Amino acid sequence: MSEQRNDTKFINRQSFIELNARERAEILFDTGTSRELAGPFDRMESPWLAMQGVTPQADDGCVVMKGKISGQSTVVIALEGAFQGGSLGEVSGEKLTAALDLACADNEKGIRTNAVMLLETGGVRLQEANLGLASIAEIMASILVLRRHVPVICIIAGTVGCFGGMSLAAGLASYVVMTREARLGMNGPEVIEQTSGVEEFDSSDRALIWAIHGGEQRFAMGLADALVEDDAQQMVEAVQSFIAKGVPAVHRSSEIALYRSHIAALDASRQWDPKELRAIWKADVATEDTQ
Amino acid sequence: MTHQPLEPLQRSWTTRRDEKRRRMQQVQPWMNGPILPSTKIIEALESLIVSGDRIVLEGDNQKQADFLSRSLVKVDVKKLHDLHLIISSISRAEHLTLFELGIAKKVDFAYAGPQSLRVSQLLEDGILEIGAIHTYVELYARLLVDLVPNVVLVCAEQADAQGNLYTGPNTEDTPVIVEAAAFHDGIVIVQVNEIVDKLPRVDIPASWVDVVVEADRPFAVEPLFTRDPRHINDLQILVGMMVIRGIYERHQIHSLNHGIGFDTAAIELLLPTYGESLGLRGKICEHWTLNPHPTMIPAIESGWVKSIHCFGSEVGMTDYIAARPDIFFTGRDGSLRSNRVLCQLAGQYAVDAFIGSTLQMDADANSSTVTTGRLTGFGGAPNMGHDPHGRRHSSHAWLELITDKGPIVHGRKVVVQTIETFQSGGLPAFVETLDAVQVGKKAGMPIAPIMIYGDDVSHVVTEEGIAYLYKAEGQQERRRALAAVAGVSPVGLKAVASETAALRRKGVVAYPEDIGVHRMEAKRSLLAARSMEDLVAWSGGLYNPPAKFRGW
Known part of the structure; x- marks a missing residue:
C-alpha cells in the first residue's frame, strides 16, 4: 500500500532557525535592498571581554541592517545567539539603542522607518553587568518612543529564546512572532531552578520548559501575536503582515488593568496546568492568528 | 605400566534440578501458576536465591529489569549475601548499592557507562570484586560455559496466565539470558509491565519461565541511540x-x-x-x-x-x-x-x-x-x-x-x-x-x-x-x-x-x-x-x- 505524503513541503522548507543573525536579518528584506550598519569591519567590539579571557567578536553579536520590507524603509536588529548566548553588553546594547533612536529620528522627520528586532538572548551579559543593565533601560525607553510612530516587531525564532532583561523589550514590542521551538520568559529555567529549587522548576524537564516558556504556550496565552513554522518564507510573510497592520490601537504592555486582573484572579495556592491558563488568558486578548 | 582401576562416580546427577525444586517449593504457597504477587517479591527473592549464587540481572545500555533490581536491594543481607552478579551494563545506582550492602560481592560485566566512576571507587575500596570486563557477546557466551547462572532476573512487556512472555520491540538480551538458565536448571524470574489474557506474540514460551511478577511501573528504557x-x-x-x-x-x-x-x-x-x-x-x-x-x-x-x-x-x-x-x-x-x-x-x-x-x-x-x-x-x-x-x-x-x-x-x-x-x-x-x-x-x-x-x-x-x-x-x-x-x-x-x-x-x-x-x-x-x-x-x-x- 503506497502512502500519500503531505510533509514534503516542510522537509524542503528553508529553515529560519538554521540561519545566523546576519542571514536572518538579511532574508527579511526585499531582495537586494539591505545594507549592514556598524558591521564587523567597523570593529566595534567589546573592550571588556578580552580582559576576562573571552574572545570578543567584531560585531559584538549584534547585527544592524537597513533596507526595505514591503517597499517600506525598515531597520532590522538581530542578536547572535551563538556568541555569548546572544547576551547584551555595552557595545551591542549601544548598537541596538542607536538603531532604534535613528529610526525614531527618521520617523519624526516624516521618513517612515519600521523596526524589527530578532532576539536570541539570555539577557544582560554577565561580564559587563552594569553596562548591560543600563542598555536594557535605554532600549526599553527607545522602544516606547519609537512604537508611537511605527510598529516595533519582535521575532523570537529559537533555539536560544529570549530571556532576562530582553524579555522586557519583547514585552514592549508592538507584535511578537514566535516559532514553537522558541521560548520567552523573564527568568530562564536554570535560573528558576537555582534560585527556587528543583521542586519548583526542573530545568532538565524539557516538556515542562516548553509547556511554560514555549512559543505555542505564549501564543495561546496571547503573549505572542503569531506562531509560525520554522520556515523563512513564513517568517517573512509574518513580518510583512505586521508592517501592513501598522501601530496597534493598544499595545499589550499598556493593558495594565487587564493583566493585573488576570494575575489577581489566579489562585497561587494550587498548581495551574499550562493548558488551563491558555483558556483563561487568551479569551480576553484580541490577537489574531496569522496562520 | 600399571594404573588405578577405573571407578565411575557414585553421585547424584540431578543436584541442580533437585535444588531448583527445593527452592521453588518454598514459594509455591504464594504462586498462582507461574504468577507471584508483587507484594511477595522480596521474600521470594530471599527464598529463590541462595548466598553465593551466580545470578544474572538483566540490564543493558537500553532496558533494565529495574523492579527486580530495586527489590533485590531490599532483601535481608543476613539471609542473602555474597552473590556473584552478572550484568551486561551497570547502569543504575542500585546495581552498586547491592555491593555496598554486601548482598553482592563479585561482578562480571560488559559496560558501566553512567556508573563507571563509582565502579572504580568501590573496586579501590575492596567492596567490589571484578571477575572480568567483557564485550557483550563474550559475556553471554560465558553464560553457556563457565558462568552458568543459578537464577536470572529479566524483564518483559507482558505475560499471560501460563507464563508465556512478550518481550516486544526491546527483546534485546532476554532470550539468551533465559536460555542459559532454563535449560540448565536455573530459575527464571521475570518482571512484566502487565499480565494480559492474550499476548501479541510469544517471544519466550512459558515452559522456560518459572516466576512472573507484575512490576510497579514499566521497565526502564533509555533512548541511548538518539542524536539530535x-x-x-x-x-x-x-x-x-x-x-x-x-x-x-x-x-x-x-x-x-x-x-x-x-x-x-x-x-x-x-x-x-x-x-x-x-x-x-x-x-x-x-x-x-x-x-x-x-x-x-x-x-x-x-x-x-x-x-x-x-x-x-x-x-x-x-x-x-x-x-x-x-x-x-x-x-x-x-x-x-x-x-x-x-x-x-x-x-x-x-x-x-x-x-x-x-x-x-x-x-x-x-x-x-x-x-x-x-x-x-x-x-x-x-x-x-x-x-x-x-x-x-x-x-x-x-x-x-x-x-x-x-x-x-x-x-x-x-x-x-x-x-x-x-x-x-x-x-x-x-x-x-x-x-x-x-x-x-x-x-x-x-x-x-x-x-x-x-x-x-x-x-x-x-x-x-x-x-x-x-x-x-x-x-x-x-x-x-x-x-x-x-x-x-x-x-x-x-x-x-x-x-x-x-x-x-x-x-x-x-x-x-x-x-x-x-x-x-x-x-x-x-x-x-x-x-x-x-x-x-x-x-x-x-x-x-x-x-x-x-x-x-
Missing part, C-alpha cells in the same frame, strides 16, 4: 563526507554497522543529500545492523536502505518501525523483534564495515574510551570493531582490502575509527600513551582495556583526512600515515611534510581535496534533517521523540 541533528557541527559533516567518498564509495560498502555518535549521525543524514548527488543510492549502505537510529529515517524514506536488523529498539520509534516492515525485522504482531546477540553476530560476521567514533588513540591506532578514574568497560563495539578471522564468504569490500600477493590470503573487514584531533576542552585526542594503560594497571587488570585494537583498524578518519592504514607497508609507514591526519596533537606533530606528500601520492593518506571533497561544502544545510522536528516530518509523523529530545 541540531548538534551536528560542520566538522562532523566534513568527516561524514570524507567517509562517504573515501571509504563507502571507494570500497563499495553494501552492508555495515554504525556506532552511536554525531559523526555517524552526520553520515546517515548526508546519504539522501550528498550521497544522492554522487549517484550512490543502490550502490552503498543497503544492509544495516544497528539500532533504529532516528537519524536513519531520511535515508530510509529516500529509498537508500534495504534492511536493518536491530540489537534493541529505540524510544519513540515503535510506530515508525511497525509501518516499515520491509526494512525492519518485525513479528506477526507488527512490532520490532530485536536480539542483541544475533545482531552482534551479524555485525561481526556479515557486514562489510564497522564505523565508530572514539575519544583517544595512540600512534598505533589503538583506541579507548576509558579515561582516568573511570572503568567504562567495552559494550559491543569491539565485537563489530574487529576483523573476524572466522569469516569465509567474500564481498567486494572484503576482497579489496587484501594487500598481500601470496597464494593464501584472507579478506578483511573495513574497520573505521573517526576521531577529532582534539577533544572538547582542548585536550589532544592522539596521545603517546592511552589513559587506559594506567587505568588498567590501577584496577589490577591483566591487560590494558583497549576498545579497538590498532591492528584491527583499517581506516582512521579525522577532520584532517583519511589514513588508509591497511595499505601502509610496515609499522613505520603506518605510524606516518596516522600522524599525517593527527593534526597538531603530539602524534600529529611528528608528521614530516615530505613524507606526508609521498603518502598522499601513494594513496595511503587522503586529504579532502584528494578525494574530491570540498571543505567549503561541509555545511549543516547539507543535512537531510537539521532538527528533531525535521525527523518527525520525514517519518510522516510516525516518529514520536521522547520529551528530553523535544524542543517544542
Whole structure:
C-alpha cells in the first residue's frame, strides 16, 4: 500500500532557525535592498571581554541592517545567539539603542522607518553587568518612543529564546512572532531552578520548559501575536503582515488593568496546568492568528 | 605400566534440578501458576536465591529489569549475601548499592557507562570484586560455559496466565539470558509491565519461565541511540563526507554497522543529500545492523536502505518501525523483534564495515574510551570493531582490502575509527600513551582495556583526512600515515611534510581535496534533517521523540 505524503513541503522548507543573525536579518528584506550598519569591519567590539579571557567578536553579536520590507524603509536588529548566548553588553546594547533612536529620528522627520528586532538572548551579559543593565533601560525607553510612530516587531525564532532583561523589550514590542521551538520568559529555567529549587522548576524537564516558556504556550496565552513554522518564507510573510497592520490601537504592555486582573484572579495556592491558563488568558486578548 | 582401576562416580546427577525444586517449593504457597504477587517479591527473592549464587540481572545500555533490581536491594543481607552478579551494563545506582550492602560481592560485566566512576571507587575500596570486563557477546557466551547462572532476573512487556512472555520491540538480551538458565536448571524470574489474557506474540514460551511478577511501573528504557541533528557541527559533516567518498564509495560498502555518535549521525543524514548527488543510492549502505537510529529515517524514506536488523529498539520509534516492515525485522504482531546477540553476530560476521567514533588513540591506532578514574568497560563495539578471522564468504569490500600477493590470503573487514584531533576542552585526542594503560594497571587488570585494537583498524578518519592504514607497508609507514591526519596533537606533530606528500601520492593518506571533497561544502544545510522536528516530518509523523529530545 503506497502512502500519500503531505510533509514534503516542510522537509524542503528553508529553515529560519538554521540561519545566523546576519542571514536572518538579511532574508527579511526585499531582495537586494539591505545594507549592514556598524558591521564587523567597523570593529566595534567589546573592550571588556578580552580582559576576562573571552574572545570578543567584531560585531559584538549584534547585527544592524537597513533596507526595505514591503517597499517600506525598515531597520532590522538581530542578536547572535551563538556568541555569548546572544547576551547584551555595552557595545551591542549601544548598537541596538542607536538603531532604534535613528529610526525614531527618521520617523519624526516624516521618513517612515519600521523596526524589527530578532532576539536570541539570555539577557544582560554577565561580564559587563552594569553596562548591560543600563542598555536594557535605554532600549526599553527607545522602544516606547519609537512604537508611537511605527510598529516595533519582535521575532523570537529559537533555539536560544529570549530571556532576562530582553524579555522586557519583547514585552514592549508592538507584535511578537514566535516559532514553537522558541521560548520567552523573564527568568530562564536554570535560573528558576537555582534560585527556587528543583521542586519548583526542573530545568532538565524539557516538556515542562516548553509547556511554560514555549512559543505555542505564549501564543495561546496571547503573549505572542503569531506562531509560525520554522520556515523563512513564513517568517517573512509574518513580518510583512505586521508592517501592513501598522501601530496597534493598544499595545499589550499598556493593558495594565487587564493583566493585573488576570494575575489577581489566579489562585497561587494550587498548581495551574499550562493548558488551563491558555483558556483563561487568551479569551480576553484580541490577537489574531496569522496562520 | 600399571594404573588405578577405573571407578565411575557414585553421585547424584540431578543436584541442580533437585535444588531448583527445593527452592521453588518454598514459594509455591504464594504462586498462582507461574504468577507471584508483587507484594511477595522480596521474600521470594530471599527464598529463590541462595548466598553465593551466580545470578544474572538483566540490564543493558537500553532496558533494565529495574523492579527486580530495586527489590533485590531490599532483601535481608543476613539471609542473602555474597552473590556473584552478572550484568551486561551497570547502569543504575542500585546495581552498586547491592555491593555496598554486601548482598553482592563479585561482578562480571560488559559496560558501566553512567556508573563507571563509582565502579572504580568501590573496586579501590575492596567492596567490589571484578571477575572480568567483557564485550557483550563474550559475556553471554560465558553464560553457556563457565558462568552458568543459578537464577536470572529479566524483564518483559507482558505475560499471560501460563507464563508465556512478550518481550516486544526491546527483546534485546532476554532470550539468551533465559536460555542459559532454563535449560540448565536455573530459575527464571521475570518482571512484566502487565499480565494480559492474550499476548501479541510469544517471544519466550512459558515452559522456560518459572516466576512472573507484575512490576510497579514499566521497565526502564533509555533512548541511548538518539542524536539530535541540531548538534551536528560542520566538522562532523566534513568527516561524514570524507567517509562517504573515501571509504563507502571507494570500497563499495553494501552492508555495515554504525556506532552511536554525531559523526555517524552526520553520515546517515548526508546519504539522501550528498550521497544522492554522487549517484550512490543502490550502490552503498543497503544492509544495516544497528539500532533504529532516528537519524536513519531520511535515508530510509529516500529509498537508500534495504534492511536493518536491530540489537534493541529505540524510544519513540515503535510506530515508525511497525509501518516499515520491509526494512525492519518485525513479528506477526507488527512490532520490532530485536536480539542483541544475533545482531552482534551479524555485525561481526556479515557486514562489510564497522564505523565508530572514539575519544583517544595512540600512534598505533589503538583506541579507548576509558579515561582516568573511570572503568567504562567495552559494550559491543569491539565485537563489530574487529576483523573476524572466522569469516569465509567474500564481498567486494572484503576482497579489496587484501594487500598481500601470496597464494593464501584472507579478506578483511573495513574497520573505521573517526576521531577529532582534539577533544572538547582542548585536550589532544592522539596521545603517546592511552589513559587506559594506567587505568588498567590501577584496577589490577591483566591487560590494558583497549576498545579497538590498532591492528584491527583499517581506516582512521579525522577532520584532517583519511589514513588508509591497511595499505601502509610496515609499522613505520603506518605510524606516518596516522600522524599525517593527527593534526597538531603530539602524534600529529611528528608528521614530516615530505613524507606526508609521498603518502598522499601513494594513496595511503587522503586529504579532502584528494578525494574530491570540498571543505567549503561541509555545511549543516547539507543535512537531510537539521532538527528533531525535521525527523518527525520525514517519518510522516510516525516518529514520536521522547520529551528530553523535544524542543517544542
